[in-house]
Amino acid sequence: MTPGQRAEARIAELGIRDPRDLDVEAIAFDAGVSVRYAALVGCEATLVGFGARAIATIRNSPVRGRERFSIGHELAHWELHRGRSFRCGVDDPSLNLESNVVLEREADEFASHLLMPRPLFNPVVRQFKYPTIAEIQEVAETFQSSQSATLIRLAKVDTLPVVVACYSLEKRLWYCAAPHVPRRWHLKSKLDPDSFAHELLARGTPSLIPRKQSADAWFENDDAEKYELLEQCVPGMPGKVLVILYLSDGEMFDADYDRDVAFRSKKRT
Amino acid sequence: MSNKSQYEIQLDHLLDAWFEEFQQLPGHEVLAAELPANIRARADARLARATQEAGRRRLVAARANAALERARSPISVSIEEARAYIARIIQNTNYTLAARQLEEMPEEEILRLYEQLRELEDQ
Numbered sequence: 156m157t158p159g160q161r162a163e164a165r166i167a168e169l170g171i172r173d174p175r176d177l178d179v180e181a182i183a184f185d186a187g188v189s190v191r192y193a194a195l196v197g198c199e200a201t202l203v204g205f206g207a208r209a210i211a212t213i214r215n216s217p218v219r220g221r222e223r224f225s226i227g228h229e230l231a232h233w234e235l236h237r238g239r240s241f242r243c244g245v246d247d248p249s250l251n252l253e254s255n256v257v258l259e260r261e262a263d264e265f266a267s268h269l270l271m272p273r274p275l276f277n278p279v280v281r282q283f284k285y286p287t288i289a290e291i292q293e294v295a296e297t298f299q300s301s302q303s304a305t306l307i308r309l310a311k312v313d314t315l316p317v318v319v320a321c322y323s324l325e326k327r328l329w330y331c332a333a334p335h336v337p338r339r340w341h342l343k344s345k346l347d348p349d350s351f352a353h354e355l356l357a358r359g360t361p362s363l364i365p366r367k368q369s370a371d372a373w374f375e376n377d378d379a380e381k382y383e384l385l386e387q388c389v390p391g392m393p394g395k396v397l398v399i400l401y402l403s404d405g406e407m408f409d410a411d412y413d414r415d416v417a418f419r420s421k422k423r424t
Numbered sequence: 425m426s427n428k429s430q431y432e433i434q435l436d437h438l439l440d441a442w443f444e445e446f447q448q449l450p451g452h453e454v455l456a457a458e459l460p461a462n463i464r465a466r467a468d469a470r471l472a473r474a475t476q477e478a479g480r481r482r483l484v485a486a487r488a489n490a491a492l493e494r495a496r497s498p499i500s501v502s503i504e505e506a507r508a509y510i511a512r513i514i515q516n517t518n519y520t521l522a523a524r525q526l527e528e529m530p531e532e533e534i535l536r537l538y539e540q541l542r543e544l545e546d547q
Binding site for chain 1 (some may be wrong): 436458473475476479480482483484485486487489490493512513514515517518519520522524525529530536537540541543544545547
């Protein structure tokens, strides 16, 4: 079983059928983990365990979704990595997208499936064709998760042709594409001045509903200008922008393999 | 001469009777009868519902117990002792520790982890 499948099996075993019942502290306690909160400095959470019991200490945060994700993450370490001692320094799923630490990725996968299990998450998302920022926020509130964790989950459940990304004015910080989006599409590593996201960072103009945009504002591929997509963006942490791209043009899925794009994009950066 | 027990004989009678009855059934009634797969699916669904109900009760109990958790009073220990203790336990597979490297941890964190480990050992 993958970490995600294990988390969803736990949700099913506990008879949870409504997002409101996703009480992550109770789920952790049932697994032998007591949750405490503290003003941790420079660290999101810690876990200590002995025998069949453990204590997870979570950094106090004004964002409940972040605390919940940390609990899910530490519970994952308990379920998946018990009996080991290792470095656990980052809990933000978007930061871990840039991390290669296997244990952290497994813990993030477990946490995101635990907090947004597919059988509960997918029906909520399917209500929307191309969810707007407000609708994504609604989903995040339903599952008491952070906006970035919800966006990443939205891509990973693979029900929509979506790419989510985070940029600063200087560079792309992370991105996550729905698995069925063809890999031939290479997302730009820097914001294009024609993108709405650039406008948001440079001039503060948000784009809160999906708007048509030429695909060459977002992809390195030479043929990108032939296609249009839907772009929306929202301010992230200070100096960062969260971008949601919907590949609404079905022809982008039929485009031929682009053998040189990786080479071209390396030359341009 | 037959070696069958009384029970086997009765079972044979029952099966014969059931088979005769089955043969006399009109075709549409046979087709309307429940397939073994359906009966099995219904039994599986009943078992799954019972498992989920047990899980729900577990979750309710866990919620109540989690709310009863109280922090213990701090333990008096020197930072050196706490550090040495943690350095020892990280080699032991009875313990799990997910935190920063020992050398990166501020003293406050070392003491907190030490207290939590002792609390778990006392349980």
